[in-house]
Amino acid sequence: MLTVSELSMRFGGIQALKDVHFSVPEQSITALIGPNGAGKTTVFNCVTGFYRATSGTIRLAATEGGHYDLIKILGTPFQSSDLLNPTAFAHRLYYKLFGGSHQVTRRGVARTFQNVRLFREMTVVENLLVAQHQQLNRNVLAGLFNAKSYLTSEKRALEKARRWLNAFDLLDDANRLAGELPYGHQRRLEIARAMCTDPRIICLDEPAAGLNPNETDELNGLIRMLRDQHGVTVLLIEHDMSLVMDISDHVVVLDHGEVIASGDPWEIQNNPTVLEAYLGVEEESGETE
Amino acid sequence: MFITALKEAIFIGIPALLLFGPVTGLILNGYEIIVDWQRPILLTLVVMVGRFLVSLGSSTEKGKHILESFSRKRSANVSVSTTQTTLPPLAIAGILCVAALLPFFLGNYWLNVLILALIYVLLGLGLNIVVGLAGLLDLGFVAFYAVGAYGFALGHEYLGLGFWTAIPFGAGLAACFGAVLGFPVLRMHGDYLAIVTLGFGEIIRLVLNNWMSFTGGPNGVSAPLPTFFGMEFTSRAKQGGVPYHEVLGPIIGIDYSRSARYIFVYLILLIVVSLMVIFVVRLKNMPIGRAWEALREDEIACRSLGINHVTVKLSAFSMGAMVGGIGGVFFAASQGFVNPTSFTFFESALILAIVVLGGLGSTIGVITAAVLLTILPELLRDFSDYRVLIFGLAMVMMMVWRPRGLLKIRRPAFKLGRSA
Numbered sequence: 210m211l212t213v214s215e216l217s218m219r220f221g222g223i224q225a226l227k228d229v230h231f232s233v234p235e236q237s238i239t240a241l242i243g244p245n246g247a248g249k250t251t252v253f254n255c256v257t258g259f260y261r262a263t264s265g266t267i268r269l270a271a272t273e274g275g276h277y278d279l280i281k282i283l284g285t286p287f288q289s290s291d292l293l294n295p296t297a298f299a300h301r302l303y304y305k306l307f308g309g310s311h312q313v314t315r316r317g318v319a320r321t322f323q324n325v326r327l328f329r330e331m332t333v334v335e336n337l338l339v340a341q342h343q344q345l346n347r348n349v350l351a352g353l354f355n356a357k358s359y360l361t362s363e364k365r366a367l368e369k370a371r372r373w374l375n376a377f378d379l380l381d382d383a384n385r386l387a388g389e390l391p392y393g394h395q396r397r398l399e400i401a402r403a404m405c406t407d408p409r410i411i412c413l414d415e416p417a418a419g420l421n422p423n424e425t426d427e428l429n430g431l432i433r434m435l436r437d438q439h440g441v442t443v444l445l446i447e448h449d450m451s452l453v454m455d456i457s458d459h460v461v462v463l464d465h466g467e468v469i470a471s472g473d474p475w476e477i478q479n480n481p482t483v484l485e486a487y488l489g490v491e492e493e494s495g496e497t498e
Numbered sequence: 499m500f501i502t503a504l505k506e507a508i509f510i511g512i513p514a515l516l517l518f519g520p521v522t523g524l525i526l527n528g529y530e531i532i533v534d535w536q537r538p539i540l541l542t543l544v545v546m547v548g549r550f551l552v553s554l555g556s557s558t559e560k561g562k563h564i565l566e567s568f569s570r571k572r573s574a575n576v577s578v579s580t581t582q583t584t585l586p587p588l589a590i591a592g593i594l595c596v597a598a599l600l601p602f603f604l605g606n607y608w609l610n611v612l613i614l615a616l617i618y619v620l621l622g623l624g625l626n627i628v629v630g631l632a633g634l635l636d637l638g639f640v641a642f643y644a645v646g647a648y649g650f651a652l653g654h655e656y657l658g659l660g661f662w663t664a665i666p667f668g669a670g671l672a673a674c675f676g677a678v679l680g681f682p683v684l685r686m687h688g689d690y691l692a693i694v695t696l697g698f699g700e701i702i703r704l705v706l707n708n709w710m711s712f713t714g715g716p717n718g719v720s721a722p723l724p725t726f727f728g729m730e731f732t733s734r735a736k737q738g739g740v741p742y743h744e745v746l747g748p749i750i751g752i753d754y755s756r757s758a759r760y761i762f763v764y765l766i767l768l769i770v771v772s773l774m775v776i777f778v779v780r781l782k783n784m785p786i787g788r789a790w791e792a793l794r795e796d797e798i799a800c801r802s803l804g805i806n807h808v809t810v811k812l813s814a815f816s817m818g819a820m821v822g823g824i825g826g827v828f829f830a831a832s833q834g835f836v837n838p839t840s841f842t843f844f845e846s847a848l849i850l851a852i853v854v855l856g857g858l859g860s861t862i863g864v865i866t867a868a869v870l871l872t873i874l875p876e877l878l879r880d881f882s883d884y885r886v887l888i889f890g891l892a893m894v895m896m897m898v899w900r901p902r903g904l905l906k907i908r909r910p911a912f913k914l915g916r917s918a
Contacts, residue, residue, distance in 0.1 A: 257802065259798075259801075259802075307806070307808075309801065309806070309807075309808075310801045310802065311800075311801050311803075311804045311805055311806045311807070312804075314801075314802060314803060314804035315804045319802070319803075320802050321802075322798075322799070322802070326796050326798060326799040326802075327795075327796070327799070328791070328792045328795035328796055328799065329795060329796075330791075330795060330909075331788075331791060331792065331795060331909065332578055332909050332910075332911065332912075334911075334912045334914070335788060335791075335909070335912075338785075338788055339788050339789060339791075339792040339800070339803060339805070340803045340804075342785055342788070342789055342803065342804065342805050343804045343805075345785045346785070347784075347785045347786060349781070349784065349786060352780060352781075352784035352785070352786075353777065353780055353784075359784075367912060367914065370912075370914070371914040374914070380914065383912065383914055384578050384911040384912065385578065386578065386909070402803070403802070403803075405803075406803055406804050
C-alpha cells in the first residue's frame with residue numbers, strides 16, 4: 210500500500226531521518242513507535258506532504274494499479290534534464306504551481322494531528338462538511354441559484370457527515386461548536402473529519418494522547434472498526450504501548466531517525482535493540498512510557 | 499471603608515501632584531517662567547476626589563457587581579441556532595420599503611449621506627469576506643475601492659464605457675487586482691500580510707497620484723453621471739441621451755428636480771446592495787464560504803483535508819475586491835469626479851473599523867456598523883473636532899468589552915436524521 214524507502218530528511222545541519230524504509234501492507238494497522246525525538250512525526254509529515262523529504266521515495270499504491278510518487282506531488286526543483294524533456298518539465302511545473310499537501314490528501318492519505326486541530330469556531334457538522342470540500346459541487350453560480358446538482362451534493366454531504374458522526378458516536382454534539390467539545394470528543398471528531406475525505410490510508414498522530422483508559426479502549430475499537438468495516442489502512446504513532454501491542458499488525462521502531470526494528474508486536478517486544486533504545490544499555494533506569 | 503478610600507486618594511494624590519506640578523504649574527512666558535500653583539493643586543484635588551469616589555463606590559455591593567461583570571471571562575460570543583440567521587422576511591420587506599421611500603423625503607445633503615452609507619455597506623461586505631471570513635487582515639482595502647472608481651472614470655475617458663457597463667468592468671478589474679495582490683501574499687500570515695496589503699493600498703494611491711498623463715494625477719478625473727435607458731438626470735442632455743423630465747414629463751407629469759440624479763443613484767445602489775447582501779449571505783453557506791472560514795480557523799488542518807489553500811485565499815481576495823470595486827464605481831458615479839485624496843489609508847482604517855465593530859463575519863452586523871459609522875458623524879457635526887477622538891475611544895471600548903462585535907455571531911445548525 211505505502212512504501213517508504215531511503216527516506217532522509219535534513220533540517221539545516223540536523224539529520225532528522227536517515228534512510229528510513231518501511232512499508233504498510235494494505236488493510237493493516239501499522240504502528241510507528243520510538244522514544245521522544247526519534248523522528249516519528251517527521252516521518253508522518255513527510256508521508257502526508259507537510260515536509261518535502263530531502264531524498265528517498267514514498268510511494269502510494271494507486272487503486273487502478275501503479276504508484277503515486279508522493280514527493281513529486283509536492284513540487285520538486287527544476288533540473289537541467291527537464292530542458293530536454295518537455296513532458297517532465299510540464300509535470301514539474303504543474304506540481305510546482307498546484308502541488309502541495311492537499312494533493313497528497315486527494316490521493317487518499319488523510320491525517321490527524323498530535324495537538325488536535327479542529328475548526329474550533331465552526332460547528333461539528335461544518336467541520337465534516339469542510340472535509341468533503343473536494344467532493345462537493347463548488348460552482349458558485351450553481352450555489353447562488355440553488356441548482357439541483359448543488360442541492361443534491363449538499364444533501365449527500367450532510368448524509369455522509371451524519372454517517373460518520375453516528376459511527377463515532379458524536380451525533381448528540383452535531384450542532385455544537387467544535388471548540389466546546391470535551392477533549393475526548395474532539396479527538397474522535399478529528400478522526401471522523403479525516404475519514405470524510407474518503408482516505409485509503411489514515412495517519413493518526415498519537416490518537417490516544419490525553420485520553421483516559423476508558424476512552425483509549427473506545428479508540429481501540431474505533432480504529433479496528435475503520436479497518437474492518439471501512440477497509441482503511443491505518444498508520445499510527447502512539448506512546449501507549451498496551452494500545453500499540455493490542456491493535457497493531459505490524460510495528461516499526463524508530464530511534465535517532467533510523468528504523469531499528471520492524472515486525473509483528475510480539476517480535477518487537479522481545480527485540481533486544483528495541484529494549485536497548487527504550488531502556489538504555491546498562492542498568493540505568495529508563496521509562497517505558 | 500472611608501479610611502482605606504482616603505488612604506488610596508492620598509497615595510494617588512502624591513504622584514499626581516508631582517506630575518501636574520511641573521507640567522501645568524510652570525508657565526513659560528517669553529523668557530521668564532511664571533509659577534502658577536493653583537492649577538496643579540486643583541487638578542490634583544480632582545484626581546484625589548475621583549479616586550476617593552471610585553474606591554468608595556467599588557467597595558459597595560453594587561460597585562463590586564459592576565467590577566465583576568467587567569472582569570468576567572467572556573465565553574465565545576457565538577451561538578448555534580436552527581432558525582434562520584437572517585431577519586424575518588416581513589421585517590426585511592419593511593426595511594427595504596422604508597429605505598426605498600426615504601430619498602423622496604430627504605434633501606440632497608442627507609441623500610448624499612445615505613448614498614455614502616450604502617457605499618460603505620458594500621465596502622464593509624467586501625472586506626468582511628477577506629477579514630471576517632477568510633481571516634486575512636487587509637489594511638489596504640481602499641485600493642480596490644480606488645480601482646473600481648478609477649475603472650469607471652478612466653474607462654469612460656479612454657474606452658467610452660457607460661455607467662452600466664462600468665459596474666461589471668469595475669468589479670472584474672478590482673477582482674483581477676485582488677488576485678494580483680493575492681499571489682505575493684499567499685505564504686504570509688497576520689502582521690506580515692497586513693503590512694503588505696498596507697503597502698499595496700499606498701502603491702495604488704501613489705500611482706494614481708503621480709501618473710499625470712494617464713490618471714490626471716491630483717487633479718482627478720471626472721466620471722459621467724449614470725443614465726437609465728438613455729435618460730439623463732441633468733437639466734440638459736450631455737451624453738447624447740434625453741433629459742428624464744422630457745421623457746417622463748408628458749407621461750406622469752414631473753418636472754426637473756436637482757435631487758433626481760441622487761435619488762436615481764440611491765435607488766440603484768439600494769438594489770445592488772440588496773443583491774450583494776444576498777450574494778454574500780449565500781456564499782457563506784456554500785462550500786467556498788465554509789472553506790474560507792476553515793482557512794481562518796486553521797490553515798494547516800485545511801491543507802490536511804485536501805483543500806488548496808492557495809486557490810481558497812485567491813478566491814477570498816478577488817471576491818472581496820470585486821464587491822469593493824462595485825462600491826468604487828458607485829462612488830465615482832455619485833460624486834461625478836474622483837481624485838486620489840478619496841483613497842487614503844484613513845479610508846481603509848474606517849472600512850476595517852466597520853468590519854470589526856460589526857463583528858467579524860457577521861453580515862447584519864457589518865451593515866449596521868457601516869450605516870452607523872457614516873450617519874453618526876453627520877449627526878454629530880457640532881462635535882466635528884472630537885469626531886476622531888470619540889471614534890477612537892469607541893474602538894478601544896469595543897475591543898475591551900465586545901471584542902467579537904456588537905452582535906452575537908450565529909452559526910447555522912443542520913438537521914440530521916437519526917435513523918440509519
